[in-house]
Amino acid sequence: MSTAQVFGYAIVGLGTQIVEVEATISNGLPQLDLVGISDRRSKQIRAKVRSAIVQSGYKMPDRRIIVNLAPSDIDKEHAGFDLPVALSILLASHQIDRSRFLNIHAMGDLSLTGWIKPAPGQALAVISSQGRGETLVVGDGVNWGALIDTPCLITATTLSDFKSDLRPKVEAAKVSPCSPARATELIDDIKGQSGAKRALAIAALGRHHLLLSGPPGSGKTMLARRLIGLLEPLNREQVIELNCIASLQGTNHFRLNLPRPFREVHHSTSAAALIGGGNPPKPGEITKAHHGILFLDELPEFSHQVLNQLRQPMESGTIEIHRAHHHLQYPAQFQLVAAMNPCPCGWLGSARPCSCLGDAISRYQRKVSGPIKDRIDLQVSVPAVKPEHLLEDFKKLPVTEPEGQTEHERLRSTLERARRFRDHRQSLDDRPLPQQLQSEALAFMTDAANRLQLSGRSIQKVVSIGRTIADLGLARHVTPQHLIEALSLRPN
Numbered sequence: 001m002s003t004a005q006v007f008g009y010a011i012v013g014l015g016t017q018i019v020e021v022e023a024t025i026s027n028g029l030p031q032l033d034l035v036g037i038s039d040r041r042s043k044q045i046r047a048k049v050r051s052a053i054v055q056s057g058y059k060m061p062d063r064r065i066i067v068n069l070a071p072s073d074i075d076k077e078h079a080g081f082d083l084p085v086a087l088s089i090l091l092a093s094h095q096i097d098r099s100r101f102l103n104i105h106a107m108g109d110l111s112l113t114g115w116i117k118p119a120p121g122q123a124l125a126v127i128s129s130q131g132r133g134e135t136l137v138v139g140d141g142v143n144w145g146a147l148i149d150t151p152c153l154i155t156a157t158t159l160s161d162f163k164s165d166l167r168p169k170v171e172a173a174k175v176s177p178c179s180p181a182r183a184t185e186l187i188d189d190i191k192g193q194s195g196a197k198r199a200l201a202i203a204a205l206g207r208h209h210l211l212l213s214g215p216p217g218s219g220k221t222m223l224a225r226r227l228i229g230l231l232e233p234l235n236r237e238q239v240i241e242l243n244c245i246a247s248l249q250g251t252n253h254f255r256l257n258l259p260r261p262f263r264e265v266h267h268s269t270s271a272a273a274l275i276g277g278g279n280p281p282k283p284g285e286i287t288k289a290h291h292g293i294l295f296l297d298e299l300p301e302f303s304h305q306v307l308n309q310l311r312q313p314m315e316s317g318t319i320e321i322h323r324a325h326h327h328l329q330y331p332a333q334f335q336l337v338a339a340m341n342p343c344p345c346g347w348l349g350s351a352r353p354c355s356c357l358g359d360a361i362s363r364y365q366r367k368v369s370g371p372i373k374d375r376i377d378l379q380v381s382v383p384a385v386k387p388e389h390l391l392e393d394f395k396k397l398p399v400t401e402p403e404g405q406t407e408h409e410r411l412r413s414t415l416e417r418a419r420r421f422r423d424h425r426q427s428l429d430d431r432p433l434p435q436q437l438q439s440e441a442l443a444f445m446t447d448a449a450n451r452l453q454l455s456g457r458s459i460q461k462v463v464s465i466g467r468t469i470a471d472l473g474l475a476r477h478v479t480p481q482h483l484i485e486a487l488s489l490r491p492n
């Protein structure tokens, strides 16, 4: 009897768990059995491994082969186990160098002819193997970009490469700094809308959830898209996380200069597509929008069932996906930006007459479920732009500020200053926000809370938005004026 062991990776949420892949070859009728994996996966892996071994010029041992994947109680439905299974068999049958490849870590899909293809989620294995100092063999043809900073990765193109001297990739040792992608959608493209732009700046600084309400064509989607360019650049850890999420979707090109994601979700999207799941499990839109924006246009058209799925991730920044025997977690720190018309016909409050009858307007507004409205921090009206204003603005083109800056650049510098101010302020006083209120602001807030019958959650929210507004103006203390503006932005 001959045995050999290599290690594979099970993907669990946005992490990995080591899987021991042990092959035993003994006397008996020629047969290949896989234990510790579902029958469906076992059938696929056996067919590919058999063909790849033979096509790569090795011999499939004509004895009894059992490959055990342990532990057996973790999900192994995703791809990537072909390569460790094939390597364990080749090692147990002494067809490749045991002194170099025994106990090695590997992940990859095999083609029938022995090509090693990158498996979805491979970036997660690479990241976690680096943290633990493991030497990992993966398929070639992946642009690892800046994800790798230790020379412990061996890449192979085909299974026959293991006959030769595979060496770790050393070229990857340099880490370039994380440079943000340049925004291409600028705030200057939007004419007028000073109120909405102000709300956008507040939302960008405080990462507050925002609802834009206005008639069709008023530029709600344009505004939502431009919020991305106003957000803080991603740091290296966030970029790596986003690359790992992309890897789960099968991307094999990793880069540092990522923009924050902007995911526009249609109201016909199912709850499963929104939050993730399936077999093997895949991240949903809220995870794809991690560190970025989840944009829901025509908010009242979304079903309550779909919107209610957002409650837990909006609170915790993660989503738990429950499966038959276990559950997994994906990150979901998205900023929600939603847009809606003020009424079913869309023209309520604008120059065009609203044609909605009876209680159609209140029914339409009630369609947005209470719990979601409760979690939206800011609501702003985006009025239709009058044609004469549009024409006036066009006459003034190109829009540049006196110092030669565009409106977008000016707003970005204001936000950068405000972020530095906020970070410094927080380093001086880390008490909970309501405790930081000075007597005048506290008296104002108490009075407002009584008059408007604000819930505890609403008070927290108004104070937090007031704090963001104060930071935007580089003000050390929150004043009643800041709170008045925060109250005016409360969702109705």
Ligand SMILES: [Zn+2]
Pocket (backbone or CB within 6 Å): 343, 344, 345, 346, 347, 348, 354, 355, 356
């Ligand atoms: Zn109407």
